[in-house]
Structures are given as structure tokens and as C-alpha cells.
Amino acid sequence: MLDSILLQFMIIGLLGVGSQWLSWRFRLPAIVLMSIAGLLAGPVFGFINPEQDFGEMYQPIISIAVAIILFEGSLNLDIKEIRGLGRPVIRIVTIGALISWILGSFAAHMVAGLSMAVSFVIGAIFIVTGPTVILPLLRQSKLKPRPAKILKWEGVIVDPFGALLAVFAFEIILFLSKEVEGIALVYFLLASAFAVLLGWLFGKGIGTMFEKGSIPEFLKSPVVFSAVIACFTIADEVTHETGLLAVTAMGMTLANMGIASIQDMRHFKENISMLLISTIFIMLTASLTTDTLLHVFNIEIIGYVLLMLFVVRPLSIFVSTINTDLTMKERILVGWIAPRGIVALTVASYFASILLEEGFNDASIVTSLTFALVFFTVCAHGFSIGWLARKLDLSSEGQPGVLIVGSNTFSVELAKIFQELDIPTLLTDSSWGKLSKVRRDGLPFHHGEILSEQTEYRLDMTPYDYLISVTEYDSYNALVCTTFVPAFGRKDVFRLGIESKTGDHVEQMTRSIGGRKLFAEEISLENLISKIDAGYVFRKTSITEQYDYDSYLQDREEHTILLFVVKASKRIDFIVEGHSIKPERGDTIVSLTPPSKEFNKMKAKIQKHRNL
Known part of the structure; x- marks a missing residue:
């Protein structure tokens, strides 16, 4: 293993950006290449182990990066964009997410062998898709606007709610099994409302300052990124995982204010987001252990992943989009595409540790289960999205x-x-x-x-x-x-x-x-x-x-x-x-x-x- 932290940062950056370039050059899913590169550099050959070597800085780096990525994704959520798609999007992020949570939780209990308590926590985590995996796939597949917008909105909106739902499920578990006072649930709900309000205030404040010219052009990007980190940190310090909700609210507020400066910075922020996705995914996969990888091939875990792929996701989309104007082809495509990514890995890792601390010993396989779902969904959806979209006539790919x-x-x-x-x-x-x-x-x-x-x-x-x-x-x-x-x-x-x-x-x-x-x-x-x-x-x-x-x-x-x-x-x-x-x-x-x-x-x- 390399002793130099600086050298490790260099390798992580080269592997991440190199994977993105190879993806572009050979038209392959970038997330798949990054996963393979991280596994080879980490548990396979043992060149790097970011979680071990970075120590206490590892988790804050991941958290801030996820916050910036989620903010950049929510900055594209202009309400005007979903004219005519509002009903399907709302149904999917509410009814669809609820169905996915319930079915995914029962599948984890009956197939993966987890207790009901642990199952409902990870079932909540697994409703997320997220911009870290959806946006690269959309860039690669050149989907037509309707299905692309639905997948993008679902990924960005459900991402913070999946983390919050996991927190809520965990608080419910402690309330029922550990006799924790009910005030803890009330506190969690109030903290979530505070996170939304905080994000709105940050977004409105930054937007107003931009409109009045209170911030010079050369400081606008630094001010926005500093505000994102501040918004995320304040909310997260009040209650863990509410920071993601705060930055999402902040991004959506700015996106719908119609500020020219935000449009000017959007592509710069997309570049930063691309770099963060590349490096963070390498760090996460390189930090996995050999035992985690071996557990991935357990029959129970493979069975659970197959259920999530072929039963839970399609069923949640088909039921939630009943009586909407989505065509059958659009429902088939959206019902298949649901890759999990960085947020699922980071949140699951956090809850695996605190569930073990609370005495839920079966939580020891949560990390393996999460990585199996992330890797298999990324591979399956990354390689199939273009082919399926073309078969369903939902792709604009072809002659440039x-x-x-x-x-x-x-x-x-x-x-x-x-x-x-x-x-x-x-x-x-x-x-x-x-x-x-x-x-x-x-x-x-x-x-x-x-x-x-x-x-x-x-x-x-x-x-x-x-x-x-x-x-x-x-x-x-x-x-x-x-x-x-x-x-x-x-x-x-x-x-x-x-x-x-x-x-x-x-x-x-x-x-x-x-x-x-x-x-x-x-x-x-x-x-x-x-x-x-x-x-x-x-x-x-x-x-x-x-x-x-x-x-x-x-x-x-x-x-x-x-x-x-x-x-x-x-x-x-x-x-x-x-x-x-x-x-x-x-x-x-x-x-x-x-x-x-x-x-x-x-x-x-x-x-x-x-x-x-």
C-alpha cells in the first residue's frame, strides 16, 4: 500500500478522470469503469485504501462531495422543465418510493435473511437512484426528453428523501425496541422541516444578492460553494442526513429564480460535479474489503438483488404511474432503470455501523448487500439503457x-x-x-x-x-x-x-x-x-x-x-x-x-x- 497521501490523491484523480475518458472514447458506462478501477486499485491489488489512510477526514470528504453533487443536480430542477410531466414525477417520488420501500424491506427480510428492523432501514436507503449515477447514464444514452427528465427528477428528489427515510425508520426502530422517548421522532420531523427552510433561506439569500449585484462576478462561484457547504453542515449538525435535504432545497430555490448568473456558472459546477463523482466513486470502491466482496456472491444477496431488479422496481413504477399519460414504452424503460450509487453506499455504511452499535448483529452484511446492489444495478442498467431505449424507440442515438x-x-x-x-x-x-x-x-x-x-x-x-x-x-x-x-x-x-x-x-x-x-x-x-x-x-x-x-x-x-x-x-x-x-x-x-x-x-x- 502506498504511504504517501498525496500520491494516493493523484492515483484517485487519474483513475476517476481516466475512467470517464475511456467511457467517452469507447462508449462504455463510466460508473462501471470507475467501479472496476476502484476495486482493482483497492481490495484486489491493495495500492490504496482511502478509508483507512485518510482516517477521520474520509467521511467528511465524502459527505461534502455528495452534498455538492446533489446541489448541482437540484440546480437543474426548473419547474418549467416538467410541464406535462408533473403528475408522473410526483407519483413516482411519492407512491413509487413508498412501494419500493415496503417491497424492498420485505424482500430483504425474507430473501436476504435480515431482521425486520434492519430491513426497513436499508429498504429506505435503496429507494435512491441519485444524480451520481443517473446523470452519467443519461449523458451516455441520449434518451428522448420525457423519460430523461423523469429519471433525472426522480434521482435528484428521492436522493435526500431516501436518507431521511432511513433515519426515520431507524428512529422508529429505537422507539419500538429500545423504549426511546417519542420526543425523538418529533425532533427528527422538526429538524427535517428546519433543513428545508434553511435551504430555502440560503437559496433565496444568495439569489437576491446576485440579482442586486452585491457579489462581484469573480466571487460568485466561491460564494455559492461556500454557501452549499455551510447549508449542508448546519443542517447535518442538527440531525444527521438532513443536510442533503437542505442543499436540495437550496438548489431548487436558485433554479427557479431565473438568475442569469446561475446559468453562467452551471457548466462550471457540472465540471466540478463530474470530477467529484469520478474521485468519490474510486474512493468508495477502493475502500471496500476483500471480505465484503466475497459476501457479495452469497446466494441470499444475489437473490435479493434479482428481486430488486426484476420485481420491486418495475412493480413500483407500474403501480405508481397508473392513470398517468406515460406510454407503456416509457413505463418499461423507467421501470427498469434504477442504478444505485454514492449516496446508497455512504448512507448504508453509516447505518451499518450504528445498527451494529445498537445490537443488530445481522447488520454486518449491509455493506456487502449494498455494494452488490450498487455494482449489479450499475452494470445491468449501464450496459442496457442504450440498447433498451433504442428497442423502445426512446433514444435519439444514431447518426449525429x-x-x-x-x-x-x-x-x-x-x-x-x-x-x-x-x-x-x-x-x-x-x-x-x-x-x-x-x-x-x-x-x-x-x-x-x-x-x-x-x-x-x-x-x-x-x-x-x-x-x-x-x-x-x-x-x-x-x-x-x-x-x-x-x-x-x-x-x-x-x-x-x-x-x-x-x-x-x-x-x-x-x-x-x-x-x-x-x-x-x-x-x-x-x-x-x-x-x-x-x-x-x-x-x-x-x-x-x-x-x-x-x-x-x-x-x-x-x-x-x-x-x-x-x-x-x-x-x-x-x-x-x-x-x-x-x-x-x-x-x-x-x-x-x-x-x-x-x-x-x-x-x-x-x-x-x-x-x-
Whole structure:
């Protein structure tokens, strides 16, 4: 085992972020890779044991990290987002959670062999799914908006309630078996109400200070994170586990105040949350013991996990969503997806220790039982969510799509060629008049301001991996690209330059503003529109073993403009300044070709037909 704490932190960070990268690179569930990496570094090879080596600092580190992750998740819970989904979400987080608690508790008692007292405590813990596992799966699977929103809301809302329900069940057990005074239950309920009020006050206070400009921009993120830690700590010191409820209330309060500063910081907080999820999951799995892992393979534990997967979860969702507008396909998907994560592991570990202290000896297998449920659900749901979503037609995964901002002659023809290549395409413009040709040609379109807050709720951007802004205003194109860089990634956001003698020009601005400029330096929007008007046509050329890229370059017309390459992997390589392309066999080159060559080809075909 490594003696250096600093070296252990380095390994934890590398394993966590490395797992995330491998997940992205090979399209594998990140949580599964992190679990495997933590197990290999911890109980298998014994390089690290964070719980043992970090000592008293281990639990506070985990708790604060979970609080920040849960706050970041609740910061996305804008009430406007669940218009039309309010009833199913409320049913799932209330009736569904209650059914899951009761059925899970009886399953733990009858199958896993736990006493009723311990069963009802861990049954409460296991109703949680949580943003630490749900959000990475949603990013990976590209679900359609309805099921994705339901799973996200359930994960964030039920997370703190699962911990609180476990505390409540524990207090009930002590009240019934240890003759503890009933005032303890009243105190717990009052502490929970205090946590909600505290979270609301923190959220309202921070939001009001932001709106009034009382906090400078460079201090906003530090102030928010300090407030989250303070809110969590105060509530948790009053009653253990109520801190999670407090930070959830704080995040939801801020999310529904509509503060621009919170929107600006959201992606920064998502990055922090991603880093924390990566490191904390490694720490938790690396801290497990060999005995815990061996207990996972007990027949009772495996039987309990199978019951939770195939009976308890589906039944709780199907019963709780009766008489809602969820389709059968949506109910099947939501009824299957329920991975457990960091909160389940940390809370179960806490209660395992205090239940043992209170004389419940069967609680010794709680940690093994929890890890078995976490690992098997993460693996089962991580590997199956994409496949099941595609089978149920609830996935937007497939050919990467293109979102085009700005309707004009060139962008309409570009959208047509994307359609011919079976590339999902949406053309959006705030002018109904400019969309007339789009409507006549039957192309998918969205009428509205792309930068409007309402667009986030009305427009499903899940199918689109690329954004191209091609309006006649350079500064607007730059603003659109800058706004959507966090969502699409800087390398997949593009804009077309305009002639500097017309409109405005942003070429002298810093490179951090705007997207990547398409095509060659001399190619502008006006230039492309004029070529379309002059009869230029889009041409698709397949690269084969016999006809390679060099042959294409030799044969192409002199004034041909290369636009993009559709790779055999379905990814699109756009032609941008300073980036060379290397089309290979199976790729398709799309270019804007002078009409003369097309006319000659047509004439040759006609002549050939006449000679037959």
C-alpha cells in the first residue's frame, strides 16, 4: 500500500478522470469503469485504501462531495422543465418510493435473511437512484426528453428523501425496541422541516444578492460553494442526513429564480460535479474489503438483488404511474432503470455501523448487500439503457445530427443535402418569413429565437451533435456559438464568416468568442449564396479503394468548394481553417460544385443512353 497521501490523491484523480475518458472514447458506462478501477486499485491489488489512510477526514470528504453533487443536480430542477410531466414525477417520488420501500424491506427480510428492523432501514436507503449515477447514464444514452427528465427528477428528489427515510425508520426502530422517548421522532420531523427552510433561506439569500449585484462576478462561484457547504453542515449538525435535504432545497430555490448568473456558472459546477463523482466513486470502491466482496456472491444477496431488479422496481413504477399519460414504452424503460450509487453506499455504511452499535448483529452484511446492489444495478442498467431505449424507440442515438441557425438560400440547400445523407437536421430562425422556403421544401424547422430561455424547454436538442450559425450578422453568429459551446463542445460549433464590408465583423475578437469558422478564409456567406444563385450544386463523392482522395482532388472542378466529409463511422468532419482532412475508404465528400461539370455529366449520360 502506498504511504504517501498525496500520491494516493493523484492515483484517485487519474483513475476517476481516466475512467470517464475511456467511457467517452469507447462508449462504455463510466460508473462501471470507475467501479472496476476502484476495486482493482483497492481490495484486489491493495495500492490504496482511502478509508483507512485518510482516517477521520474520509467521511467528511465524502459527505461534502455528495452534498455538492446533489446541489448541482437540484440546480437543474426548473419547474418549467416538467410541464406535462408533473403528475408522473410526483407519483413516482411519492407512491413509487413508498412501494419500493415496503417491497424492498420485505424482500430483504425474507430473501436476504435480515431482521425486520434492519430491513426497513436499508429498504429506505435503496429507494435512491441519485444524480451520481443517473446523470452519467443519461449523458451516455441520449434518451428522448420525457423519460430523461423523469429519471433525472426522480434521482435528484428521492436522493435526500431516501436518507431521511432511513433515519426515520431507524428512529422508529429505537422507539419500538429500545423504549426511546417519542420526543425523538418529533425532533427528527422538526429538524427535517428546519433543513428545508434553511435551504430555502440560503437559496433565496444568495439569489437576491446576485440579482442586486452585491457579489462581484469573480466571487460568485466561491460564494455559492461556500454557501452549499455551510447549508449542508448546519443542517447535518442538527440531525444527521438532513443536510442533503437542505442543499436540495437550496438548489431548487436558485433554479427557479431565473438568475442569469446561475446559468453562467452551471457548466462550471457540472465540471466540478463530474470530477467529484469520478474521485468519490474510486474512493468508495477502493475502500471496500476483500471480505465484503466475497459476501457479495452469497446466494441470499444475489437473490435479493434479482428481486430488486426484476420485481420491486418495475412493480413500483407500474403501480405508481397508473392513470398517468406515460406510454407503456416509457413505463418499461423507467421501470427498469434504477442504478444505485454514492449516496446508497455512504448512507448504508453509516447505518451499518450504528445498527451494529445498537445490537443488530445481522447488520454486518449491509455493506456487502449494498455494494452488490450498487455494482449489479450499475452494470445491468449501464450496459442496457442504450440498447433498451433504442428497442423502445426512446433514444435519439444514431447518426449525429446538425442544428442550423439562420434560414437563407445556402442553409436551406445545406439542410437538403444533410437530409439526403440521412443526417438528422433542424433549421431554426426567429423570422417566419425567412422560413417560408424551408416550409415549402418540407424540411424540419423551429420558429423561435434560439437564445430565448423558452427554447431550452420547447426544443429537443438531443439528436444534434453539431451547430452551425449562418445568419447575416457575424456578431450574432459568434454569440450563438459562444452560448452553445458548453452544450455541444467547442470543436463542434461552427459559424460562417461574412464579408467585412457588410454587416458587422468579429474576426478581431478573442478566439474564446464564437465558434470555428467554416471553410476557407475567402469563403463567406454572401459568396456561398451567390454561388447557389449562379447554379452551383451540392455533390456527394464516395471514396473507395479504387478512387482515393488524391484521385478526387485531380478530377474535381477548379472552383469546387469542399464543405464536409461524412466518415464511415457517421461522424462529420467539417472543413475549417487550419484543419486538414484525410478522407479514407468508405467516407463521403460533400462539395459545392460549379454547374458546368454537372451539365457535362448529364450530357454524357444522355449521349450514352442514345448510343444504347
